[in-house]
Amino acid sequence: MKNFIQNKPFWALFGTQLFGSFNDNFFRSAFVTLITFHLVGTSETAISLFVSAGFGLFMFPAFLFSPLAGQLADRFDKSLIIRWVKISEVLIVTLSAYGFVYKDPYLLLATIFFMGVHTAFFSPVKYSILPDILPEEKVLSGNGYIEAGIFLAIMLGTLGGAVMIHLEISPFLLSFLLILVALLGLVCSWLIPPIPSRAPDLKIRASWTGEVKRLFRYTQREERVYRAIIAISWFWLVGTVLLSQLPSFIKDVIRVEENVFIFLLLLFTLGVGIGSLLCNWVFETKITTKHVPLLALLMAILLFDIANFGSPLSETPLSLFSFLRSFQGLRLTADIFVLSFVGGLFIVPLYAFIQTHVLPSKRSQVIAFNNIINAGFMVFASFASFCLLSLNVSIPTLIFLTAFGQVAVAIYVIRILPDSVLRYFLLKYLRFLFRFKA
Known part of the structure; x- marks a missing residue:
């Protein structure tokens, strides 16, 4: 147990994951609450469409980019990919600040899509890297901590985003919190050591259907x-x-x-x-x-x-x-x-x-x-x-x-x-x- 607690690469990954999941859920919860209760002059039908569109735009990148994300994670240094993903998160939440300040639902929808892209590229890395930084007998524990962290972030992010919009906290403060959390995730990502490529000769395939079929046959x-x-x-x-x-x-x-x-x-x-x-x-x-x-x-x-x-x-x-x-x-x-x-x-x-x-x-x-x-x-x-x-x-x-x-x-x-x-x-x-x- 002591060796596990002292595993700095794992806790760096844990922090990166925790802050990223918090921002995902904080942002989406704030968006739904803003659209549902605080967007003046919006009909119930329009509210339902905005909320449904937000869900779809966040999920769609998982379909679209996951095959490419998986190949990149196996082809290149995983720690490098994580850092680039976290840099993109800082830029995305900075863009979202404009949407919250001016209550622009269309810009916020675009930001949700970009957050979905960020998650699509991060997800394969955060799970596949665990056997690289933990001995096999600790992989189960590592997954347990990661999953617990995800649900803790979901709870805190969902409640935090809804409460800040409900209490009409300044959108500048809300945006500052999003950017601060993204920066904390970026700092944690820099503490993850380099991870050698597991497939340095892998040829990146651009065909979505071809890659999905290939992975389907492999898992079958x-x-x-x-x-x-x-x-x-x-x-x-x-x-x-x-x-x-x-x-x-x-x-x-x-x-x-x-x-x-x-x-x-x-x-x-x-x-x-x-x-x-x-x-x-x-x-x-x-x-x-x-x-x-x-x-x-x-x-x-x-x-x-x-x-x-x-x-x-x-x-x-x-x-x-x-x-x-x-x-x-x-x-x-x-x-x-x-x-x-x-x-x-x-x-x-x-x-x-x-x-x-x-x-x-x-x-x-x-x-x-x-x-x-x-x-x-x-x-x-x-x-x-x-x-x-x-x-x-x-x-x-x-x-x-x-x-x-x-x-x-x-x-x-x-x-x-x-x-x-x-x-x-x-x-x-x-x-x-x-x-x-x-």
């Missing part, structure tokens, strides 16, 4: 890696459905006050963070996937229970204190926390598995392919939710359908288990079966 040959990618992507789909529908679920379905939503959102973030941090202890520092199907099934059970909340908890909206005093309130609180905690235990070993089970020369490219699939699942979740809700499908029913999908994923990822583990469970089952018949 590595079946367990492909199934890990699908499992990770499904986790983000579930998160997208839950977090996007949680405000309406709180307000219109169980009918409690707004502070209950904030409490459950913080609880969800805290649960994922704690689950991520405890992975190393739970799995005893071993990178293993043998618990993944069971964790997926447990998540499905919790989703089914959340879907059972289909009516108001009281005739009048409950305060946070009254909510926590009720049995149903405690039950929903436990469901949300345990679901997020199990989610942290579920996703961290999968990232570590991919990092350690692909060739080092293809690691960044496979992670970039994973990012494309993740983005596709999240966009599908948003589109499917919109279509189903437009057909008057209730939010509890939507969560119920997601739980059914989670069961299917639990069955699908059984093949991620090593053959030795599958044989072990099969033998156990056969022995039980023959004893029962005897």
Whole structure:
């Protein structure tokens, strides 16, 4: 543990990631709050279009640039790429200052797109670099800290951006904070030592479709890696459905006050963070996937229970204190926390598995392919939710359908288990079966 704490390259990467994720979420939260509540003379339709466009413009670069980003990360020094990405972040948030000061939604939308490009190029590097700066037995811990940092940054950034706009804090101060955080990330990136290229002879391919097909074929040959990618992507789909529908679920379905939503959102973030941090202890520092199907099934059970909340908890909206005093309130609180905690235990070993089970020369490219699939699942979740809700499908029913999908994923990822583990469970089952018949 002492050696891990003293690993300066890792903590430099952690700081770079933490500040970058904070800025991403702070900026987008401030944008949504500004558009929704503080842009005078904007119709509800225009607000919805701006918010939807912001989501799309942030996600689109993950589709467009991830194949190129993965190749660059394998071809060149990863620390150099990180520094250039962080320099671009400083320039992007400086541009956003004009948009916040003059409340220009179109400039802010353009800035969101550039932030999406920044994230698309940073994401493959931040995961693929971990095995380069950590010994294999510490990769699981490293992923746990990174994931916990991501969700901490999401929580602080989302709340901070919304609060600063809601309290009408000076846009100059808001812009100063964005630039300061970007500069802190840049300073951290300069502390990451040079990382030798893993594929110095790699020829950069400009064809998007050709590169995606090539990576698809490669991961198909590595079946367990492909199934890990699908499992990770499904986790983000579930998160997208839950977090996007949680405000309406709180307000219109169980009918409690707004502070209950904030409490459950913080609880969800805290649960994922704690689950991520405890992975190393739970799995005893071993990178293993043998618990993944069971964790997926447990998540499905919790989703089914959340879907059972289909009516108001009281005739009048409950305060946070009254909510926590009720049995149903405690039950929903436990469901949300345990679901997020199990989610942290579920996703961290999968990232570590991919990092350690692909060739080092293809690691960044496979992670970039994973990012494309993740983005596709999240966009599908948003589109499917919109279509189903437009057909008057209730939010509890939507969560119920997601739980059914989670069961299917639990069955699908059984093949991620090593053959030795599958044989072990099969033998156990056969022995039980023959004893029962005897």
